[in-house]
Amino acid sequence: MRRIPGGKGVVELADGQGGVETLRLLEELFFRRVKEHLKRVEGGVGIDFPDDGALIPLPGGGFLVVTADSYTVNPPFFPGGNIGSLAVHGSINDVVMMGGRPVAMLDTIVVEEGFPMGDLEAIVNSMLEALEKEGVPLIGGDFKVMPKGQLDRITVTTVGLGVARSPIVDKPRGGDKIVVTDYVGDHGAVILMLQMGMGDVEEIASGSLKSDSKPLTPLLPVFEKFAGYIHAARDPTRGGLAGVLNEWARSGGLLAVIREEEVPVRDAVRRFAEMLGVDPLYLASEGAAVLSVSPEVAEEVVSELRGRGFPNARVIGEFRENPKYRGFVVSETGVGGHRIIEPPRGVIVPRIC
Amino acid sequence: MRRIPGGKGVVELADGQGGVETLRLLEELFFRRVKEHLKRVEGGVGIDFPDDGALIPLPGGGFLVVTADSYTVNPPFFPGGNIGSLAVHGSINDVVMMGGRPVAMLDTIVVEEGFPMGDLEAIVNSMLEALEKEGVPLIGGDFKVMPKGQLDRITVTTVGLGVARSPIVDKPRGGDKIVVTDYVGDHGAVILMLQMGMGDVEEIASGSLKSDSKPLTPLLPVFEKFAGYIHAARDPTRGGLAGVLNEWARSGGLLAVIREEEVPVRDAVRRFAEMLGVDPLYLASEGAAVLSVSPEVAEEVVSELRGRGFPNARVIGEFRENPKYRGFVVSETGVGGHRIIEPPRGVIVPRIC
Numbered sequence: 218m219r220r221i222p223g224g225k226g227v228v229e230l231a232d233g234q235g236g237v238e239t240l241r242l243l244e245e246l247f248f249r250r251v252k253e254h255l256k257r258v259e260g261g262v263g264i265d266f267p268d269d270g271a272l273i274p275l276p277g278g279g280f281l282v283v284t285a286d287s288y289t290v291n292p293p294f295f296p297g298g299n300i301g302s303l304a305v306h307g308s309i310n311d312v313v314m315m316g317g318r319p320v321a322m323l324d325t326i327v328v329e330e331g332f333p334m335g336d337l338e339a340i341v342n343s344m345l346e347a348l349e350k351e352g353v354p355l356i357g358g359d360f361k362v363m364p365k366g367q368l369d370r371i372t373v374t375t376v377g378l379g380v381a382r383s384p385i386v387d388k389p390r391g392g393d394k395i396v397v398t399d400y401v402g403d404h405g406a407v408i409l410m411l412q413m414g415m416g417d418v419e420e421i422a423s424g425s426l427k428s429d430s431k432p433l434t435p436l437l438p439v440f441e442k443f444a445g446y447i448h449a450a451r452d453p454t455r456g457g458l459a460g461v462l463n464e465w466a467r468s469g470g471l472l473a474v475i476r477e478e479e480v481p482v483r484d485a486v487r488r489f490a491e492m493l494g495v496d497p498l499y500l501a502s503e504g505a506a507v508l509s510v511s512p513e514v515a516e517e518v519v520s521e522l523r524g525r526g527f528p529n530a531r532v533i534g535e536f537r538e539n540p541k542y543r544g545f546v547v548s549e550t551g552v553g554g555h556r557i558i559e560p561p562r563g564v565i566v567p568r569i570c
Numbered sequence: 571m572r573r574i575p576g577g578k579g580v581v582e583l584a585d586g587q588g589g590v591e592t593l594r595l596l597e598e599l600f601f602r603r604v605k606e607h608l609k610r611v612e613g614g615v616g617i618d619f620p621d622d623g624a625l626i627p628l629p630g631g632g633f634l635v636v637t638a639d640s641y642t643v644n645p646p647f648f649p650g651g652n653i654g655s656l657a658v659h660g661s662i663n664d665v666v667m668m669g670g671r672p673v674a675m676l677d678t679i680v681v682e683e684g685f686p687m688g689d690l691e692a693i694v695n696s697m698l699e700a701l702e703k704e705g706v707p708l709i710g711g712d713f714k715v716m717p718k719g720q721l722d723r724i725t726v727t728t729v730g731l732g733v734a735r736s737p738i739v740d741k742p743r744g745g746d747k748i749v750v751t752d753y754v755g756d757h758g759a760v761i762l763m764l765q766m767g768m769g770d771v772e773e774i775a776s777g778s779l780k781s782d783s784k785p786l787t788p789l790l791p792v793f794e795k796f797a798g799y800i801h802a803a804r805d806p807t808r809g810g811l812a813g814v815l816n817e818w819a820r821s822g823g824l825l826a827v828i829r830e831e832e833v834p835v836r837d838a839v840r841r842f843a844e845m846l847g848v849d850p851l852y853l854a855s856e857g858a859a860v861l862s863v864s865p866e867v868a869e870e871v872v873s874e875l876r877g878r879g880f881p882n883a884r885v886i887g888e889f890r891e892n893p894k895y896r897g898f899v900v901s902e903t904g905v906g907g908h909r910i911i912e913p914p915r916g917v918i919v920p921r922i923c
Contacts, residue, residue, distance in 0.1 A: 225687060226686075227683075227684045227685060227686055227687055228681050228685045228687060229683060229684075230683045230717055231715075232713075233681075233713060233714045239713065242713070243713060246691060246694055247713070250694065250695075250698055251698070254698045254701070254702060254707070254708060255707050255708075257702055258701065258702055258705055258707045268710055269678075269710055270710050271674070271709035271710040273673075273731070275628070275629060276628060276629060276630030277628075277629030278629075281634070283674075283676060283710065283729070283731065284676075284710065285638075285676040285678050285710060285712055285729045286712045287679075287712050287714055287727060289680060289716055291720075321626065321636075323622075323636060323638040323729070324638070325622075325638050325640040325727055326640075328581050328586075329581075330580075330581060330582060330583045331580045331581065331582075332580060332581040333580055333581075334578060334579045334581060337581060337599065341599055341600065342603075345603060345607045348607070349607060353611065354608050355604055355607060356636070357622055357624040358600070359622045359638055359639045359640050360592065360595070360596060360600070362581055362582070362587075362920075363586075363642055363722065363921060364583055364921070365583075366722075367644075367721070367722035367921075368720070368721055368722065368725075369716065369719075369720035369721065372680060372725070374678055374727040376636065378626070567717055568717070
């Protein structure tokens with residue numbers, strides 16, 4: 218084992234893919250230390266760390282939601298968006314997944330010397346446009362340039378600020394239904410095609426496949442209406458649906474059972490995934506959400522979602538208390554068999570977001 | 571002119587150095603657009619944009635301070651710290667310079683595949699240690715890996731959160747005295763030496779020259795005591811003291827007059843700068859502050875600073891209303907002559923912070 222502590226070895230690409238390796242590295246490098254750190258720090262705000270976002274109680278009631286994410290997507294322009302709109306939507310969605318209404322954003326941009334000014338302008342314009350559609354102001358930022366050859370084109374970091382009256386605490390419960398709001402895997406499929414040289418941006422876009430990058434703020438009224446019944450919400454980015462379900466099964470000590478044929482996947486994504494031997498459950502989405510919902514309201518939540526611009530929303534499975542298979546995710550196949558959905562590992566698509 | 575709008579040309583290294591080129595690029599790429607953007611966005615929080623930090627009114631009174639900064643320093647380890655401690659101190663100082671007490675931090679780390687695990691561990695440990703000394707919890711973060719050759723080692727982005735009762739609005743006034751709290755240029759000199767191959771980390775450290783990277787929170791009680799009298803505060807990082815004074819002279823429509831021999835510069839930094847023909851006024855500090863202070867309390871502020879761990883604090887000049895030389899910074903020389911301190915331009919030290 219090359220792992221820390223001890224500090225031997227080097228960081229590997231898989232360590233940043235959001236799968237098993239990432240969780241292990243974060244656990245050993247951050248979570249354990251940060252837990253101790255938070256104990257030692259006076260005035261700690263009483264938060265469980267392991268996430269890209271945090272909730273801070275506000276003096277007047279409710280919570281401030283803060284999230285930070287760095288985007289490295291390669292290539293920076295893709296059908297359905299670019300690194301700028303992706304970063305804005307991504308941080309908006311991180312705020313929304315915690316039950317927060319986005320109220321402001323900051324950004325930092327690092328570009329490589331020689332990056333085309335027109336591309337930078339297009340990216341900034343996309344960011345501002347995406348923010349304006351959501352009524353969210355950009356209130357600050359930083360800009361740096363790295364010498365040629367020291368950064369591949371551009372990275373964007375966005376900080377999302379929001380306010381949550383009833384935050385979602387990301388704790389699925391036994392019996393909860395698993396609801397998916399939309400098709401999954403679009404973004405991952407598009408970036409994978411581009412990285413494999415299976416067409417340029419125009420060709421792929423003309424094939425009707427594009428990134429699903431979009432803001433998930435239309436979910437907020439549903440979250441508000443069913444406050445207390447939605448126990449966890451995530452957008453399945455790096456690691457895809459398989460990643461989220463495995464993290465939840467592990468953190469909740471539960472067995473997740475899904476019916477794979479219920480998972481909404483676009484035909485084009487399914488065909489492409491089959492061709493490459495990739496499972497769409499592991500492909501990133503940037504405009505879908507997975508919810509863990511009290512069983513008594515699950516169908517009501519689904520019909521509410523369908524009426525609010527998510528016509529593909531559906532229940533795809535449930536969490537069960539099962540001491541023998543706690544932490545597992547399985548798919549029930551038609552004939553009564555089971556297939557284990559392993560947590561993501563290795564490198565499926567580097568620099569997906 | 572290769573500049574936007576029009577989107578021609580490419581980003582140049584000088585565009586990210588914090589000097590004339592950066593201000594011009596930010597003006598044309600961001601500030602103008604963001605001003606329009608903020609007008610269009612409903613619920614804008616009423617903030618002047620052009621900064622890495624922002625103030626948001628809190629329901630219970632006072633302001634939330636939020637800052638975001640990406641750190642790209644090369645090399646990541648240097649005498650006096652590393653990219654982790656630099657990022658933590660940098661964001662703490664950005665909060666403090668707005669009159670805020672730091673209360674929490676988030677970070678995102680992007681590393682190159684192959685980065686030594688032990689170095690990453692050392693950087694994370696430094697971050698946590700720096701935070702703990704200040705009693706500031708790390709409450710969230712993100713971690714990504716870029717394939718080998720696509721990023722030179724590591725970048726760190728930190729998000730500082732703070733609370734300000736009496737924020738400092740960064741508006742110097744005519745008549746204000748310019749106060750420097752400490753030696754300037756240490757960080758810039760050290761990074762420049764390393765980048766020029768003038769010794770490795772140990773050799774340079776043994777020569778007693780090291781980065782001044784440190785938290786400026788001890789300034790907070792002084793800011794509180796003299797609330798209303800300190801009209802602007804900045805830590806002179808990229809672009810150095812010359813950069814801050816030129817920005818202030820321009821934004822305030824004032825003439826800044828300093829006495830260069832009053833600016834505290836360590837002998838080692840002065841010798842090194844002379845040898846290379848670099849002006850220490852342009853070298854970055856990461857643990858000093860420049861203040862614009864009402865003249866009637868300036869000496870009191872200085873003696874308060876000296877009693878609180880800043881023995882080198884002193885008045886180095888003042889702002890004057892002078893319609894003919896508005897926006898200029900000049901140094902009065904001993905014999906009654908004047909030298910114009912130009913705003914920084916070009917590339918003095920790339921990846922300084």
